[in-house]
Amino acid sequence: xxxxxxxxxxxxxxxxxxxxxxxxxxxxxxxxxxxxxxxxxxxxxxxxxxxxxxxxxxxxxxxxxxxxxxxxxxxxxxxxxxxxxxxxxxxxxxxxxxxxxxxxxxxxxxxxxxxxxxxxxxxxxxxxxxxxxxxxxxxxxxxxxxxxxxxxxxxxxxxxxxxxxxxxxxxxxxxxxxxxxxxxxxxxxxxxxxxxxxxxxxxxxxxxxxxxxxxxxxxxxxxxxxxxxxxxxxxxxxxxxxxxxxxxxxxxxxxxxxxxxxxxxxxxxxxxxxxxxxxxxxxxxxxxxxxxxxxxxxxxxxxxxxxxxxxxxxxxxxxxxxxxxxxxxxxxxxxxxxxxxxxxxxxxxxxxx
Amino acid sequence: xxxxxxxxxxxxxxxxxxxxxxxxxxxxxxxxxxxxxxxxxxxxxxxxxxxxxxxxxxxxxxxxxxxxxxxxxxxxxxxxxxxxxxxxxxxxxxxxxxxxxxxxxxxxxxxxxxxxxxxxxxxxxxxxxxxxxxxxxxxxxxxxxxxxxxxxxxxxxxxxxxxxxxxxxxxxxxxxxxxxxxxxxxxxxxxxxxxxxxxxxxxxxxxxxxxxxxxxxxxxxxxxxxxxxxxxxxxxxxxxxxxxxxxxxxxxxxxxxxxxxxxxxxxxxxxxxxxxxxxxxxxxxxxxxxxxxxxxxxxxxxxxxxxxxxxxxxxxxxxxxxxxxxxxxxxxxxxxxxxxxxxxxxxxxxxxx
DNA sequence: CTGAAAGCGCTTACAG
DNA sequence: CTGAAAGCGCTTACAG
Numbered sequence: 001x002x003x004x005x006x007x008x009x010x011x012x013x014x015x016x017x018x019x020x021x022x023x024x025x026x027x028x029x030x031x032x033x034x035x036x037x038x039x040x041x042x043x044x045x046x047x048x049x050x051x052x053x054x055x056x057x058x059x060x061x062x063x064x065x066x067x068x069x070x071x072x073x074x075x076x077x078x079x080x081x082x083x084x085x086x087x088x089x090x091x092x093x094x095x096x097x098x099x100x101x102x103x104x105x106x107x108x109x110x111x112x113x114x115x116x117x118x119x120x121x122x123x124x125x126x127x128x129x130x131x132x133x134x135x136x137x138x139x140x141x142x143x144x145x146x147x148x149x150x151x152x153x154x155x156x157x158x159x160x161x162x163x164x165x166x167x168x169x170x171x172x173x174x175x176x177x178x179x180x181x182x183x184x185x186x187x188x189x190x191x192x193x194x195x196x197x198x199x200x201x202x203x204x205x206x207x208x209x210x211x212x213x214x215x216x217x218x219x220x221x222x223x224x225x226x227x228x229x230x231x232x233x234x235x236x237x238x239x240x241x242x243x244x245x246x247x248x249x250x251x252x253x254x255x256x257x258x259x260x261x262x263x264x265x266x267x268x269x270x271x272x273x274x275x276x277x278x279x280x281x282x283x284x285x286x287x288x289x290x291x292x293x294x295x296x297x298x299x300x301x302x303x304x305x306x307x308x309x310x311x312x313x314x315x316x317x318x319x320x321x322x323x324x325x326x327x328x329x330x331x332x333x334x335x336x337x338x339x340x341x342x343x344x345x346x347x348x349x350x351x352x353x
Numbered sequence: 354x355x356x357x358x359x360x361x362x363x364x365x366x367x368x369x370x371x372x373x374x375x376x377x378x379x380x381x382x383x384x385x386x387x388x389x390x391x392x393x394x395x396x397x398x399x400x401x402x403x404x405x406x407x408x409x410x411x412x413x414x415x416x417x418x419x420x421x422x423x424x425x426x427x428x429x430x431x432x433x434x435x436x437x438x439x440x441x442x443x444x445x446x447x448x449x450x451x452x453x454x455x456x457x458x459x460x461x462x463x464x465x466x467x468x469x470x471x472x473x474x475x476x477x478x479x480x481x482x483x484x485x486x487x488x489x490x491x492x493x494x495x496x497x498x499x500x501x502x503x504x505x506x507x508x509x510x511x512x513x514x515x516x517x518x519x520x521x522x523x524x525x526x527x528x529x530x531x532x533x534x535x536x537x538x539x540x541x542x543x544x545x546x547x548x549x550x551x552x553x554x555x556x557x558x559x560x561x562x563x564x565x566x567x568x569x570x571x572x573x574x575x576x577x578x579x580x581x582x583x584x585x586x587x588x589x590x591x592x593x594x595x596x597x598x599x600x601x602x603x604x605x606x607x608x609x610x611x612x613x614x615x616x617x618x619x620x621x622x623x624x625x626x627x628x629x630x631x632x633x634x635x636x637x638x639x640x641x642x643x644x645x646x647x648x649x650x651x652x653x654x655x656x657x658x659x660x661x662x663x664x665x666x667x668x669x670x671x672x673x674x675x676x677x678x679x680x681x682x683x684x685x686x687x688x689x690x691x692x693x694x695x696x697x698x699x700x701x702x703x704x705x706x
Numbered sequence: 707c708t709g710a711a712a713g714c715g716c717t718t719a720c721a722g
Numbered sequence: 723c724t725g726a727a728a729g730c731g732c733t734t735a736c737a738g
Contacts, residue, residue: 015507018731029708034733047707059502064479065418066731069714084447087440094437097464106476109462111450123459126417149412154368241653270653277655297650300594300623302630371715382724387717400723419715422730 016060026054037062068128077105077323078124080112082136088293089136091312092160096133099320105130114139121146130327131156133319137203140165156326156333160319163337164204169326171319171338175205178308178342179212182262182290185306185344187220190353191260191288193227197247197272198240198264200232213262229258244271252279259287259353266291270301273349284351294345303348315340369413379407390415421481430458430676431477433465435489441646442489444665445513449486452673458483467492474499483680484509486672490556493518509679509686513672516690517557522679524672524691528558531661531695532565535615535643538659538697540573543706544613544641546580550600550625551593551617553585566615582611597624605632612640612706619644623654626702637704647698656701668693 016022019037023030028047036043036051054060068074077100084090097107108129110120117138124132132150134143134157143159147167150157159170186194199209214224235246244263248271251257263269269291273283281287283303291298294309318338326333369375372390376383381400389396389404407413421427430453437443450460461482463473470491477485485503487496487510496512500520503510512523539547552562567577588599597616601624604610616622622644626636634640636656644651647662671691679686 015505019733020731030732031709031734032707035707038733042707044707059478059505061475061478063422063481063731065421065481066714067479067733068418069416069422069716069731070733071714072733084443084450090437090443094464097437101464107462109460111447111454122414125412125414126420128416128418152368152412239649241649267649274653274655296592296594296620300627302627372717373715383716384718384725385723388723391717395723397723416715419730420717422715422732423717424730425717 016058017063019062022054022058022060025058025060026051074128074130075105076108076127076129077327078108078110078120078127078129078132080110080117080120080124080132080134080138082138083111086136087295088310088312089161092135092316095312095316096135096160096320099316100324103320103324112138114142117142117146121149125153125155129155131158131323133158133160133323134162135160136162137205138162140204144168151332154331156323156331158319158323158326160315162204163208163339167335169322169333169336171315171322171340173310173315173342174339175208175342176212176215178292178344179209179262180216181212181342181344182306182308183213183216184219185346186260186262186288186290186350187216189260189288189351191258192222192353193256193258193260194229195247195251195258195261196228196230196232197244197261198232198237198268199262200230229254240265240267241271244268244273245275246271248272248275249279252276252281257287260350261287261289263289263291266293266295266298266305266307269305269307269349270297273301273305283349288350288353290350294343298345298347301349306347306350307345309343309345311340311343369411370416372415375407375411375413378411378413379403427481427483428458429461429480429482430680431461431463431473431480431482431485433463433470433473433477433485433487433491435491436464439489440648441663441665442514445488445669448665448669449488449513449673452669453677456673456677465491467495470495470499474502478506478508482508484511484676486511486513486676487515488513489515490558491515493557497521504685507684509676509684511672511676511679513668515557516561516692520688522675522686522689524668524675524693526663526668526695527692528561528695529565529568531645531697532562532615533569534565534695534697535659535661536566536569537572538699539613539615539641539643539703540569542613542641542703544611545575545706546609546611546613547582548600548604548611548614549581549583549585550597550614551585551590551621552615553583582607593618593620594624597621597626598628599624601625601628602632605629605634610640613703614640614642616642616644619646619648619651619658619660622658622660622702623650626654626658636702641703641706643703647696651698651700654702659700659703660698662696662698664693664696 016025019030019033023033033051036048100107112120144166147165159168161172163170163172199206217224217227231247231250234250235243237243261272269289273289283289291305291307294307298305298307369378372383372386376386386404389401453460465473497519500518512521514525516523516525552559570577570580584600584603587603588596590596614625622642626642636642644658644660647660651658651660
């Protein structure tokens with residue numbers, strides 16, 4: 001009793017780091033304390049209260065490392081992010097983290113840089129996460145080797161937004177369909193010549209988009225090489241708004257200018273639309289512009305920006321269900337690719353050719 | 354040897370979960386494997402290679418929980434986020450995570466919901482993080498109790514963007530100065546009547562902003578109650594763009610309309626500016642608008658939006674240095690409040706009254 | 707309720 | 723290089 005008093009009034013009480021210390025502090029056996037901490041039956045209410053009071057006083061928390069060593073589930077999921085700067089990716093992260101937390105899981109979040117991914121995956125494995133989720137675009141070959149590793153470790157994984165990884169399970173927007181929808185909309189308005197803004201490169205998602213554009217053009221007997229034009233090679237992509245602006249200025253100087261511009265994302269589209277407007281072109285009377293992601297800003301431009309909604313809620317809901325089921329089964333299961341249907345949102349930035 | 358072969362060719366090899374299993378697989382003693390894993394000297398190159406090959410084959414990772422139980426540092430920092438939806442907060446998170454990772458630390462990221470914060474802090478403690486960083490605005494009283502807890506546990510903490518927590522160490526933008534700068538700019542342009550957009554409530558950061566507004570007005574003998582007007586109570590804040598739009602429409606109906614509008618953030622400012630323009634007001638000829646955060650979009654509106662830059666790089670650099678120093682010392686140190694000087698960026702949305 | 711013991715997966719001396 | 727042993731902080735029977 002006296003000892004306890006002294007501790008409490010001491011200005012720098014020794015920090016309690018183990019149940020042994022803590023049991024001594026409360027004046028109970030380690031075993032008893034452990035039973036209280038784990039809510040086991042057959043304890044006097046007074047004992048329980050004593051322990052709870054002491055926890056509040058000392059701020060003691062049982063060491064998670066010892067707990068999990070003893071076999072308690074880690075209830076952790078590792079999340080590999082392409083980056084934390086792309087708004088739609090962060091929205092997916094936020095939604096996923098909320099879903100996982102609601103089911104009692106903690107998220108370990110790491111940015112997964114090209115080439116340094118192995119380190120992240122290893123770290124997640126050493127933390128004995130119960131699953132790994134990848135959000136964003138990654139190099140398919142690099143990531144395929146991780147998929148094999150994880151399968152060998154019996155660890156479920158899931159790609160959000162990256163389809164086509166051998167052995168990979170994924171939930172992703174049907175970008176091919178999305179671009180076909182955009183193109184059909186523009187073709188229906190009479191456009192036959194298209195400027196592509198930022199849609200280039202070898203990333204899987206870009207190839208999917210180009211395939212969708214090709215599909216739609218083929219349906220009216222146009223060939224993508226004839227009907228589209230890209231000036232992406234002329235500028236460096238840093239700030240997307242600025243990139244869109246630069247691309248638009250270059251397109252404006254072209255002798256045979258496309259009548260419709262299809263952008264990689266909303267930022268590039270808005271940058272381009274503003275640049276065109278500054279140069280005296282009226283949108284959509286003289287030219288049409290489309291974005292991608294349907295962010296809040298699309299409502300804020302004049303005219304509003306036609307864009308594609310990713311249906312993030314549905315994507316993340318599907319992803320959460322999939323991964324939680326697999327965690328529950330304790331097995332990665334077989335590779336599955338779920339596809340989310342995009343939604344074209346038409347606004348004032350697109351009009352008749 | 355035969356046994357090893359069998360394992361390797363078996364279609365579902367038993368998952369190796371401990372150094373004991375692994376040592377058996379390689380055909381070495383546990384001690385030897387452990388020494389290789391920890392890069393200790395005095396080992397034959399051939400032995401090292403054997404172990405490395407086996408690691409690649411099996412994907413085995415030593416259990417982090419056992420490592421840390423043995424006394425290895427966790428090298429983890431807990432980050433409590435107000436939310437993952439505010440772009441500047443996420444940018445701070447991204448920068449902080451990068452800085453920490455460069456120093457060998459892993460970030461545990463959790464959203465810290467009002468009232469449920471204790472759970473997050475406890476979880477971080479149980480994971481034996483070496484420090485806890487809070488990013489964003491929180492209830493000062495709630496958070497003050499955690500500060501006391503952490504001090505008792507000898508755990509360093511840091512608030513990014515929340516000053517004024519008793520016992521708290523913080524790095525934060527001088528919002529009072531920021532708003533004084535904005536107001537001096539507008540006063541210099543001849544404005545004497547101001548509409549406040551979204552600057553209301555009892556959060557510390559809001560009080561700081563109002564104090565800055567008051568300071569600037571006092572310098573020209575104006576009283577804040579006379580010179581400013583808020584209509585925040587008339588609308589619900591959900592989508593900030595939309596909120597700005599709604600507020601502007603209400604202000605437009607006022608008989609005595611302010612000539613300058615000072616918004617909580619860029620989104621509200623842009624929403625308001627667009628609404629005013631739609632109603633036929635020209636900006637900045639008939640009225641001025643200012644934002645806050647200086648996001649990329651500020652360059653994208655017509656006219657460009659005058660805004661305040663948070664100097665995120667400097668903020669996060671200061672924060673990283675502070676927290677890493679304290680982790681290094683293994684002690685929370687005494688409460689310190691570092692202040693970051695904001696930078697007013699003047700664009701076309703502000704002009705003479 | 708107490709107290710002694712075993713064991714989770716590691717590392718680190720220690721003797722061979 | 724091997725092998726046996728101790729110990730990190732827990733939980734869980736087990737005997738009292």
